[in-house]
Amino acid sequence: MDEPILEICNLSIGLNAPAGKEVVDDVSLTVWRRKITCLIGESGSGKSVTSSAVMKLLPGGLRLVGGQILLDGHEMTGANAEQLADLRGRVVSMVFQEPLTALNPVMRVGDQIGELLKIHRPKMGSQERKRRILELLGDVHLPDPPATLMAFPHQLSGGQRQRVVIAMALALEPALIIADEPTTALDVTTQAQILKLFRELMTRHESGILLITHDFGVVTEVADTVYVMQNGQVVEHGSAADILKAPQHPYTRSLIAAVPKYRFRSPLPPSDTPLVSAHDLELTYTTRGFTGRTRQVKALDKVSFNIDPGEVLGVVGESGSGKSTLARTLMLFETPDNGQLQVFGEDATKLRGQALRRYRADVQMVFQDPFKSLNPRRKVGLSLTEGPIENGVSKAEAVGRAHELLDRVSLPRDAMNRFPHEFSGGQRQRICIARALAMRPRLVIADEAVSALDVSVQAQVLALFEGLKNDFGFAMLFITHDLRVASNICDRVLVMHRGRVVEVGPTQTIFTAPQAAYTRELINAIPGEWDLTPAA
Amino acid sequence: MARLIFTRLLAAIPVMLVVATFVFLLLRLSPGDPAIVIAGEHASQQQIESVRMALGLDQSLVVQYVLWMSQMASGDFGNSVLSRQPVLSLIADRLEPTLVLATVTIILTVLLAVPMGAIAAWNRDGWRDRVVMTFAVIGFSVPSFVIGYTLVLLLAINAKLLPVQGYVSPFADPWGSLRHVILPAITLSIVFMALISRVTRASILEILGEDFIRTARAKGGHEKRILWKHALPNAAVSIVTVIGLGIATLISGVVVTESVFNIPGLGRLTIDAIQGRDYPVVQGLILVFSFVYVLINLTIDIIYLIVDPRIRY
Numbered sequence: 001m002d003e004p005i006l007e008i009c010n011l012s013i014g015l016n017a018p019a020g021k022e023v024v025d026d027v028s029l030t031v032w033r034r035k036i037t038c039l040i041g042e043s044g045s046g047k048s049v050t051s052s053a054v055m056k057l058l059p060g061g062l063r064l065v066g067g068q069i070l071l072d073g074h075e076m077t078g079a080n081a082e083q084l085a086d087l088r089g090r091v092v093s094m095v096f097q098e099p100l101t102a103l104n105p106v107m108r109v110g111d112q113i114g115e116l117l118k119i120h121r122p123k124m125g126s127q128e129r130k131r132r133i134l135e136l137l138g139d140v141h142l143p144d145p146p147a148t149l150m151a152f153p154h155q156l157s158g159g160q161r162q163r164v165v166i167a168m169a170l171a172l173e174p175a176l177i178i179a180d181e182p183t184t185a186l187d188v189t190t191q192a193q194i195l196k197l198f199r200e201l202m203t204r205h206e207s208g209i210l211l212i213t214h215d216f217g218v219v220t221e222v223a224d225t226v227y228v229m230q231n232g233q234v235v236e237h238g239s240a241a242d243i244l245k246a247p248q249h250p251y252t253r254s255l256i257a258a259v260p261k262y263r264f265r266s267p268l269p270p271s272d273t274p275l276v277s278a279h280d281l282e283l284t285y286t287t288r289g290f291t292g293r294t295r296q297v298k299a300l301d302k303v304s305f306n307i308d309p310g311e312v313l314g315v316v317g318e319s320g321s322g323k324s325t326l327a328r329t330l331m332l333f334e335t336p337d338n339g340q341l342q343v344f345g346e347d348a349t350k351l352r353g354q355a356l357r358r359y360r361a362d363v364q365m366v367f368q369d370p371f372k373s374l375n376p377r378r379k380v381g382l383s384l385t386e387g388p389i390e391n392g393v394s395k396a397e398a399v400g401r402a403h404e405l406l407d408r409v410s411l412p413r414d415a416m417n418r419f420p421h422e423f424s425g426g427q428r429q430r431i432c433i434a435r436a437l438a439m440r441p442r443l444v445i446a447d448e449a450v451s452a453l454d455v456s457v458q459a460q461v462l463a464l465f466e467g468l469k470n471d472f473g474f475a476m477l478f479i480t481h482d483l484r485v486a487s488n489i490c491d492r493v494l495v496m497h498r499g500r501v502v503e504v505g506p507t508q509t510i511f512t513a514p515q516a517a518y519t520r521e522l523i524n525a526i527p528g529e530w531d532l533t534p535a536a
Numbered sequence: 537m538a539r540l541i542f543t544r545l546l547a548a549i550p551v552m553l554v555v556a557t558f559v560f561l562l563l564r565l566s567p568g569d570p571a572i573v574i575a576g577e578h579a580s581q582q583q584i585e586s587v588r589m590a591l592g593l594d595q596s597l598v599v600q601y602v603l604w605m606s607q608m609a610s611g612d613f614g615n616s617v618l619s620r621q622p623v624l625s626l627i628a629d630r631l632e633p634t635l636v637l638a639t640v641t642i643i644l645t646v647l648l649a650v651p652m653g654a655i656a657a658w659n660r661d662g663w664r665d666r667v668v669m670t671f672a673v674i675g676f677s678v679p680s681f682v683i684g685y686t687l688v689l690l691l692a693i694n695a696k697l698l699p700v701q702g703y704v705s706p707f708a709d710p711w712g713s714l715r716h717v718i719l720p721a722i723t724l725s726i727v728f729m730a731l732i733s734r735v736t737r738a739s740i741l742e743i744l745g746e747d748f749i750r751t752a753r754a755k756g757g758h759e760k761r762i763l764w765k766h767a768l769p770n771a772a773v774s775i776v777t778v779i780g781l782g783i784a785t786l787i788s789g790v791v792v793t794e795s796v797f798n799i800p801g802l803g804r805l806t807i808d809a810i811q812g813r814d815y816p817v818v819q820g821l822i823l824v825f826s827f828v829y830v831l832i833n834l835t836i837d838i839i840y841l842i843v844d845p846r847i848r849y
Contacts, residue, residue, distance in 0.1 A: 055754055081759070088756030096754075101747035106769050106844055115765075119757035152845040165751070 005176050005208035006031040006054065006092075011067035013049055013058065022065060024050050025232040031176060031208040036198065038219050038240070039212045040255070041229035042454040043425065047212050048097075050229070051178045054210075055092055056084055072175045090120045093169040097181040099162035103153040109164050110149035113137075116171040136167040140197060158319055159190035166197065173205045180212045187318035187481040192525040195222050214454055216259045217484075217527030220244060228252045258456040262487045264508035273345070274306040275443060275475045276330070281339035283325060299325040300336065301499040307443070312469065312476040314490030314507065316483055316522065322499040323479045327445045330477060331363060332356065344442065361391050364436035368448035370428035374420040380431055381416030387439045398438070405434040408471070409464060426457035433464065437472060445477045450485055462488050483526055487511060495519050537841070544837065548830045553605075555826040559819045560604050564597060573813050574617050613823070614816035616809075623820035627802065633703045634790055634801035636713065640721040641728065642783060649729040650768075650775060653736025658763050660741065668733055675730025680789055684723040684796040691719065701798040720797040724789050728782045735778040739771035746770070772843040780836035787825055 006029075013024035024046040031037045041047045052058055054069055056076055069076040072091050079087065096102040104112055113133045117124055124132070130149075137145035140163040153161055162182065169177050179198070183191035199222060202209050213219065219226055223240035228249065236249040247253045283300040299322045307313045315323050328334045329341070332348060341348045344362065351359050367373040374383055384402035389395055403413050409430040420428055429449065436444055446465070450458045466489060469476060480486050486493055487507055494504040495516065503516040514520045571588040572579070579587075588594050592603050607614070613623035656668035692700040699716050706713035743749065744767055752766045753759075794803030802821065809817035840847045 057750060057753060085756050085758055088754055090756060094751075094754045096747060096751060098747050102751045104748045104752065104766050104770065105846060106772075107766070115752075115757075116755050119755060119761075154846050168751070168755070 002032045002034065004030045005033050005072055006210065007068075007070040008050070008054070009068045009070070011050065011053060011069065012065040013046075013053060013062055014065045016061045016063045023062065023232050024053070027067075027229070027232070027234050029227050029234065029237065031210045032225075033175070033206055033208045034202060035224040036202065036209045036211055036222050037225045037227065038223035039210060039227045039229060040214060040216070040219055042214055042255075042456065044231075045229040046232040047229045048180055051094075051180055051210060051212055054176075054178060055088055055094060057094075086120075089116050089174070090172050091174050092176045092178065093172070093174045095162075095165050095169045095177065095179040095182045097184060099158050099165055099186075102165050103161055105153055107152075108149070109151050109153060109156070113164070113168050113171055116168060120172055132171075136171055137164075139170065139201065140164075140167045141193065142167070159186050159194075162186060162190075162194065163197075166194070170201055170205065174207060176208050176210065177202075178210045178212070181214070182211070183218065184213070184215070188483065188522060188525040188527070189318050191218075191527065192221075195527070198222065215527065216244075216256055216455075221527040228255070255455065258459050259484070262484065262511060264487060264506075264511070265491055267491045267506040268308060268311055270306075271308040271311075273309075274342075275309050275311075275344065276305075276307040276477075277340075277342040278306075278330075279304050279340040279342075281326075281329060281336045281341060283329060283334060283336050298499045300329065303339070303496075303499070303501050305494055305501065305504060307475050307477060309475055310469070310473055311492065312478050312490045314486040314493040315477060315479045315496060316481065316486050316493060317496035317502075318481065318522075320498075321496040323481075323496055324447055325499075326496070327365070327447050327477065327479055330443075330445060331365060332359065357391075361387070361439050362441055363443045363445065364439050364441035366429070366432050366436050366444065366446045366449040369452055370425050370432055371420075371452075373432055374428060374435075376420055379417055379419055380423075383420075383431070383435050384416070384438050387435070391439070401438055402434070405437055408468065409434050426453055426461065429453060429457075429461055430464065433461075433468070437468060437474075440472070441474055443477070444474050445479070447479045448481065449478075451480065451482065458485065465489060483511070483523060495522065537838070540838070540841070541834065544834045548827075548834075551830055552823070552827060555823060556605065556608055557601075559822050560601060563815055563819065564600065574815060608823075613820040616817050617814045618808075618812045618817075623816050626805065626817060627820055627824055630800060630802050630805045632705060632801075633799050634794070634803060636706055637717055637720055637724070637790065637793070637799060637801060638783070638786060640714075640717050641724045641786065642779075644721055645725040645728045645732060645782070646779060648725075649732035650736050652729070653733040653775075654740055654763055654768055656733065656737045657740035657744065657767075665737075668737070672730040672734050675726045678726075680723055680727060681792055681796055683726050684720070684793060687719050687723060688796075701796075703797075703799045703801070720793045720799060723796070724786065724793050727789070728786065731782055732775065732778055736771065736775050739774040740767045743767045743770045769843065773840060773847075776836060776839050776843060780832055783832050784829055787828070 008027060008029050011024055011027045012022055014022045027046070027050055029037070029039070029050075039047045039050065049058065049062060053064065054071060054076060056079060058064070064077055067077070071087070074083070074087060074091070076087075103109070110130070110133050113136060114129050117129050117132060133149060134145045137148050142148045142160060142163050148156070148160070148164075153164070156164065166182070169179075183194050186194065195218065198209060198211070201207070211218070211222065219240060225237070226240050226243045227234050227237040228243070228251065229235070230251045236243065236247065236252050243252060244256070247256055281300045281303040282298070285297045285299050301322075303322070303326065305313065315326060317323050325334065329336055330343070332351065335349060343359070346355075348359065374380075381399070381402060384405065385395070385398040388398040388401060393401070399416075402416060406413050406415055411427060411430055411434070415423070415431070420431070423431065429452075433449075449465075450461050453461060462485065465476070478486070478490055490507050492505060493507050493510045495502045495510065495518065497518045502518045503510060503514065510519060511523060514523060571584050571591065571593050574591070575584045575587040592600055595603070611624065615622055616626055619626065652668045652671075656665040659665045688700055692698050698719055702716055704712040704716050740763070749762060749766055752762045790801065791803035791806055793799075794801045795807060798804075802824075805817065806821050808814070809821065
């Protein structure tokens with residue numbers, strides 16, 4: 001018989017200010033053993049706050065207003081420091097969203113996992129502890145556990161670090177594992193492996209899992225029960241099958257509707273004068289691995305492609321496949337070791353001084369993280385006008401352009417006098433796009449430009465890109481790890497794997513009739529079941 | 537590691553050459569005739585000429601430079617004008633008291649200031665934080681000679697707990713040496729402690745907001761572990777940097793403190809040499825202090841490697 005492992009009753013959490021607004025409002029939910037319960041909602045819906053309340057790890061500035069949290073028979077809201085010291089890690093553990101920052105950078109991975117055993121099993125000998133850590137590293141399918149044990153976090157990839165965080169969460173076989181967006185920062189293939197791992201480990205350890213996500217694809221893949229949160233409240237809950245098939249609440253329906261559908265575009269006829277023409281680009285990095293050996297990584301291995309005027313070329317692949325290196329090379333931040341790169345009819349690798357400055361003005365980039373790519377101490381207006389003014393546009397004209405672009409990206413003109421932190425993630429990405437377009441570029445490089453955004457916002461930003469491209473007529477290199485996104489905006493798609501171009505062709509062909517085995521693998525790893533017939 | 541030390545020491549050679557050249561020019565190009573200065577106020581024209589000959593000042597600047605550099609390279613720093621002793625042995629004799637004072641000061645500072653800063657950060661806005669920060673403000677604003685004389689008055693003259701001044705070698709009498717060195721060390725370390733406790737507090741506060749601190753908290757166990765095992769090691773790079781800078785500025789503090797406590801170290805030697813216009817000794821001291829700076833920087837770079845695995849040269 002299934003038993004509940006976590007029961008949250010009428011939980012309310014408010015801002016730590018007089019008459020503060022409640023960020024979590026009367027939430028009740030139950031997590032069962034051997035079941036995955038998904039908590040879904042967009043950023044700001046209160047889902048992460050709810051989960052951190054379970055461990056009594058509320059972020060500063062928030063306070064518990066009311067309600068009860070019953071974890072395996074323990075009342076958590078009133079738990080004192082001693083009880084928390086015992087329960088955290090042993091009965092409940094957490095997998096955090098950001099694998100890159102969730103680990104202590106100056107502590108060896110093995111020691112970080114071992115710390116849990118030291119705290120909760122003080123009698124365990126050091127040999128036995130080491131054996132257990134190795135076993136855990138193997139459980140999460142990390143390659144070469146003895147070497148990983150001695151590695152520091154920065155020597156591991158994002159996916160590997162996330163596995164370390166998961167190994168930590170499993171170390172004491174807790175009754176409840178809370179996973180807060182555990183796969184958002186990962187590419188599809190790693191995500192599929194990790195979701196499979198969760199299922200496997202849950203049955204083995206008889207744990208319950210509370211999975212927090214904004215991705216309905218993930219829900220389709222793993223959820224048993226689903227809770228949908230909006231503005232701090234649970235608006236709908238039920239079995240995964242029911243919610244996915246027959247969502248009742250309008251918000252749930254809009255969330256499901258916002259999941260990108262495949263929508264293939266007919267490719268443009270090839271042009272005789274491509275804007276960008278790359279032939280056999282090669283670039284090798286020399287890195288030092290955690291075993292101390294120097295290792296040569298071919299970031300670009302005989303990469304050839306064209307971008308026609310007005311075309312959107314998508315670049316897809318998992319992390320470490322060379323996508324970002326390609327973008328950096330095109331920006332001329334990196335010089336290829338070999339190969340030809342013709343851009344705007346010139347040999348781009350030979351540009352120096354004034355010509356290079358002009359080139360950089362013509363090629364603009366939109367980055368992944370809208371929170372980090374704007375100078376926090378500069379008003380938006382300054383960010384929008386700085387580039388044009390530096391390149392000889394008069395101040396009045398630059399301001400005029402900025403106003404026009406703000407109109408175009410649906411932001412008020414008074415945004416000019418505000419600071420980036422006053423805007424939401426989606427709004428900031430609009431500012432970043434406006435900043436790039438203020439230079440009137442001929443080529444825009446978008447590196448994971450919508451990956452950090454909520455699905456509904458993602459759809460809006462994609463539509464914005466589309467409209468702007470038609471108005472301004474720039475070509476685009478669109479880098480993404482999300483194939484659904486790629487299908488929505490790209491004319492053609494280039495699939496990269498370990499620095500090589502595996503396949504390149506019209507988007508629809510790539511999705512419906514992939515030639516390379518790797519492309520097929522990538523498409524199969526997309527969470528959820530997707531209808532590959534194009535939407536109207 | 538060995539390669540790093542070797543290459544860094546090699547890199548110190550051009551630095552020392554530049555310093556030596558600078559010292560050379562300082563004497564030759566400063567207004568006035570060094571021979572007149574060195575020969576003294578009441579010297580006859582003949583005496584001045586013989587000094588000029590002895591120092592090679594009648595040669596051209598280039599010849600003098602080559603001569604000076606070759607002397608330096610062979611370890612000959614010249615003789616003191618006042619005592620006629622070789623500069624190098626003069627400095628070597630005075631090295632011990634300064635080293636003892638500096639070492640005790642550094643140990644005292646690091647042992648006290650780092651935990652003080654850490655506790656202040658942990659107890660942010662609490663009474664412990666206020667106490668530490670008040671101390672830091674006082675430490676910054678009160679001049680070290682005031683602190684020195686106050687400590688002498690209270691602990692040595694009134695309470696008669698410690699000797700007023702002087703120096704005893706730790707090799708001759710360890711306990712007596714410590715009793716003599718403790719007051720000057722406290723005097724020297726107050727500013728230093730104010731600086732380091734502030735920086736420790738600020739960098740730990742920053743680290744405490746990081747994601748991995750939340751991860752550490754989610755592991756359970758006692759909260760102290762988070763401060764000492766997770767926050768402090770991550771703050772180490774900035775703390776070590778400031779300790780290094782502090783040691784460099786310690787050298788100027790040594791000059792004042794050794795005068796107050798009448799310790800026969802390099803600080804006193806510097807003051808005596810400057811007052812007596814003893815150019816060869818001043819030159820030697822500048823070179824020695826510069827070399828110490830280089831060594832401190834090298835040590836800090838090596839400590840970086842130890843405290844932060846992400847740093848590789």
